[in-house]
Amino acid sequence: MTIVFDGLASGMLLFLISVGLSVTLGLMNFVNLAHGAFAMLGGYACVVFLSRFGLPFLLAAPLAAVVAAIAGVVLERTLYRRLYASSHLDQVLFSIGLIFMAISSAHYLFGAQQQPIFLPDFLRGQINLPGLDIGIYRLFLIAVGLSLAYGLQWMVSKTSFGAKLRAAVDNPRAARGLGINVDRIFTLTFALGSALAGLGGALGIEMLGLDPAFPVKYIVYFLIVVAVGGSGNIKGSLMASLMLGLFDVIGKYYLPQVGAFVIYAVMVVMLILKPQGLFGRMAAK
Amino acid sequence: MAKISIDLSPLQKASAWKPAEVVFWLLPVIAFFLFPKSLALLSQIAITALFALSLDLILGYAGIISLGHAAFFGLGAYAAGLLAKYGWGDPLLGLAGAAVLATAAGFISSFLVLRGSDLTRLMVTLGVSMMLYEAANKATDFTGGVDGLQGVEMKPLLGEFTFDLYGKTAYWYSLIVLFLMFWLARRLVQSPFGHSLRGIKQNVKRMPAIGTPVHGRLVAVYTIGAGYAGVAGALLTQTTQFVSLDVMSFSRSAELLLILVLGGTGSLYGALIGTAVFMAAQHYLSGINPQYWQFWLGAALVLIVLFARDGIMGFLNRLPALAAKKRGD
Incomplete structure (x- = not known):
């Protein structure tokens, strides 16, 4: 059971980090392989806030998200937007370039080692129930993840920003014609995605680790x-x-010799059988 | 019925060897005498050039995006390494073995890769290469895992030329294989087959209308590209007598893309020139500091995508026009 719990917690982290990619890649049709770099930025920002400025963890993590969001906006306005209309190949090359730059910058600034993270006392320790050890931090991650997922779902389906975003994605030309500022919607969305990645990176140091290869x-x-x-x-x-x-944690626990192989195989099979995804709706384009 | 005559002379003219090409191929021969101390680097360039050529065939000519081309390079490398380790140390035999294995793998995986759109292709190629990477990583008994495959002993080439410490044999061997494979690729891209590939890249929907079996052509070129990559991997193993896990890594695939874009996609010489420029820069810059090199590599990639999409070859092709313009002023 403990393993299941760990799996869920790491799944929540993955969700936080990837949901932004799901928007840029799936909806805006931009292959941003450098998405993980924003998560890494959030992670390092969090470490710096914690260790150099001595901020409390609950303040450092949201600030890390803000840092990632700012980086997202700057890059989107200056570079990414030029490539919205380019081919996928160009976008891939461009984002690989960004990855290389991010990795070497992280190397230069922080060195190759894993970054340590010191959690506040109230997030440490375990709750011991019969047959189940729940790490408090894991519980915290799951709570944060669920509430953010709920908030996002609400924002996309209920708010006017969400409606505009869906309109801008489904048909940018018609949305423009209706007076929606599509550029700004995309920038905001990109910033939101980067912020979530940054938050995920910051919260994930304890489970996923943080080094330049992230x-x-x-x-x-x-x-x-x-x-x-x-x-x-x-x-x-x-x-x-x-x-x-879940698969990842359970696989690593019970079948360590197979490792990540299963995960990759699952992805390839998935892509071939159901290119739209298990829960997918048809992409607009 | 009236006979239709088509004037093929422009095509034939285009396929003749030009003086500039002859000069180009003399350069590596001159390099052998000029830089006798850097033969190891020069062999690396020749091998990487062959690898770049393989990606150019599938990406530059046929327009299939691959993020996992190192998979075939790695397969070739391990195949040659394992053959040599278990007694089949003849280089040409190893080369053939690696080519067969990589070609077969390319043929099988082509059906997976060619199903989807660009995006799916990206992820499938990446996924397949990561699977192979993990497999090689975990099968330590077989591949040595992260420690690399050791104990690769090569017999003399053709029973005559041993792989010497200075890398003379290795250099000539790599260079000749590169040249032969290049010559083959050159024939290939100038054949009707090659022209149909370019047609597919430019307009997938129209090619079936003029009778081109699009899927079959793409499978064929993907298979050939995989075979080329396998030969390149085998050459690397045979000339260095070692296989590291790194042959299959994501960064090798990514670097290869960069090389190709730097040189200019869809041009065989672009692949070769891109490799030479890239490897020389890497040699000198990463000598200063590896991180420094990686940063500028990334920056170069971003700049190329934004401002110089056709690479060095595109620039060279524009030169005459630029010169003419200048003279006109």
């Missing part, structure tokens, strides 16, 4: 979430992340 190490996981969950589908992403987290 963006490459987890790139396949993020892509799997999008592939399995269906593009731009919040519920789908959540389900896919939880499944992936």
Whole structure:
């Protein structure tokens, strides 16, 4: 049971990080392989806030999200937007370039080692029930993940921003004609996705680790979430992340010699059988 | 029925060897005498050039995006390494074995890869290569895992030339294989087959209308590209007598994409020039500091995508026009 719980917690982290990618990749049709770099930025920002400025963890993590969001906006306005209309190949190359730059910058600034994270006391320890040890931090992650998923779902389906976003994605030309500022919607969405990635990176240091190779190490996981969950589908992403987290943790625990092989195989099979994803709706384009 | 005569002379003219090409192929021969101390680097360039050529065939000519081309390179490398380790140390035999294995793998995986759109292809190629990477990583008894495959002993080439410490044999061997494979690729892309690939890249929907079996052509070129990559991997194993897990890594696939884009996709010489420029820059810059090199590599990639999509070859092709313009002023 404990393993299941760990799996769910790491699934929540994956959800936080990948939901932004699901939007850019699935809805805005931009292959942003550098998405993990925003998560890494959030992670490092959190470490710096904690250790250099001595901020409390609950303040450092949201601030890390803000840092990632700012980076997202700056990059979107200056670079990404130029490539919305480019071919997928160009977008891939561009984002690989960003990954390389992010990795070497992280190397230069922080060194190759794993970053330590010191959680506040109230998030440490375990709750021991008969047959079940629940790490408090795991519980915290699941709570945060669920509430964010709920909030996002509400925002996309109920608010006017959500309605505009759906309109802008389904048919940018018609949306423009209705007076919706599509550019700004995309920028805001990109910022939101980056912020969530940053938050996920910050909260995930304890479970996923944080070193300069982060963006490459987890790139396949993020892509799997999008592939399995269906593009731009919040519920789908959540389900896919939880499944992936569970499979991953259980697989590593019971079948360590097989390792990540199963995960990759699942992704390839998924993509071939159901290109739209398990929970996918048809992409607009 | 009136006979339709088609004037093929422009095509024949285009396929003749030009003086510039002859000069180009003399360069590596000159390099052998000019830089006798850097033969190891030069062999690496030749091998990577062959690898770049393989991706150019499928990406540059047929427009199939692959993020996992290193899978076939790695398969070839391990195949050659294992053959040599278990007694079949003849280089040409190893090369053939690696080519057969990589070609077969390419043929099988082509059906997976070619099903989806660009995006699906990206993820499937990445997924397949990561699977192979994990397999090689975990099968330590077989591949040595992260420690790499050791104990690769090569017999002399053709029973005559041993792989010497200075890398002379390795260099000539890699260079000649590269040249032969290049010559083959050159024939291939100038054949009707090659032209149909370019047609598919430019307009997938129209090609079936003029009778091109699109799927079959793409399977064929993907298979050939995989075979080329396998030969390149085998060459690397045979000349370094070692296989590291790194041959299958994501960064190798990503670097290869960069090389190709740097040189210019859809041009065989672009692949070769891109490799030479890239490897030389890597050699000198990463000598200063590896991280520094990676940063500028990333920056170069971003800049190329934004401002110089056709790479070095595109620039070279524009040169005459630019010069003419200048003279006109």
